[in-house]
Amino acid sequence: MQLSGVIYIHRIPDVRFSGSSVWGFRMFWELCGETSLKNAVLMTNMWGGITPETGEAREQELKNKYFRAAVEKGAQLRRHYNTPESARMVLRDILKNQPIVLKVQRELIYEGKEIGRTGAGAELDRKIHEMIRKYQEKIGMVEEELRRADTEEEEETRKDLEMEKRKMQVVMEELREDLAGMNAKFEGVRREMGERIKVRFGHG
Numbered sequence: 001m002q003l004s005g006v007i008y009i010h011r012i013p014d015v016r017f018s019g020s021s022v023w024g025f026r027m028f029w030e031l032c033g034e035t036s037l038k039n040a041v042l043m044t045n046m047w048g049g050i051t052p053e054t055g056e057a058r059e060q061e062l063k064n065k066y067f068r069a070a071v072e073k074g075a076q077l078r079r080h081y082n083t084p085e086s087a088r089m090v091l092r093d094i095l096k097n098q099p100i101v102l103k104v105q106r107e108l109i110y111e112g113k114e115i116g117r118t119g120a121g122a123e124l125d126r127k128i129h130e131m132i133r134k135y136q137e138k139i140g141m142v143e144e145e146l147r148r149a150d151t152e153e154e155e156e157t158r159k160d161l162e163m164e165k166r167k168m169q170v171v172m173e174e175l176r177e178d179l180a181g182m183n184a185k186f187e188g189v190r191r192e193m194g195e196r197i198k199v200r201f202g203h204g
C-alpha cells in the first residue's frame with residue numbers, strides 16, 4: 001500500500017525534547033526512511049496551552065535542532081490548533097503528495113527481512129533490551145539489599161524488597177513476551193503479504 005503521507009505529532013508545550021521523544025522520533029525516522037520523509041508531516045499541537053511567543057520559540061528550536069535533518073529531507077512542519085480547519089489544512093497538504101512506500105514496507109515485503117532486522121525493528125529491539133538490562137540491574141540492587149536485611153528487625157523491609165523484586169521480574173518477563181510476540185506477529189504479516197504479491201503478479 002502506497003501512502004500519501006504520515007504524521008508525527010509533537011506537543012508544543014513540552015519544555016524539553018526528552019529521551020522518550022528522541023526515541024519516538026528515531027522510530028518514526030526508521031519507519032519512514034530518508035527517501036520517504038518528503039511525504040512526512042511534523043505536526044505540533046496543543047498550542048492553546050502556551051503563549052504564541054513561547055510556541056514560536058519552541059517551533060524554531062524543533063526546526064533548527066531536533067527536526068532539522070528531517071526538514072532537510074523534505075518533511076513539512078505544520079501546526080494543529082485543535083480545530084477542524086487546521087486538521088483539514090494538514091490533510092490537504094498530504095493529499096497533494098505522490099504516494100510512496102515507507103522504508104519498513106520495503107524491508108518487510110520486497111527485501112524479505114524479519115521485523116527485527118528492519119531499521120525500526122532493530123531500534124525497537126534495542127530499546128526493549130535496554131529496558132530489560134535496566135530492570136536486571138535494579139533487581140541486582142534489590143537482591144544486594146535483601147542480603148543485608150537478614151535480621152528479624154528488618155523482616156518488613158525484606159517483604160517490601162521481595163515484592164518490589166517480583167514486580168520487576170513480572171515487567172521484565174512481559175517485555176520479553178512483547179518482543180517475541182512482535183516478531184511472531186510481523187513475521188506472519190510478512191509471509192501473508194509475500195503470498196499476496198505472488199498471487200497478484202503470478203510468481204511462484
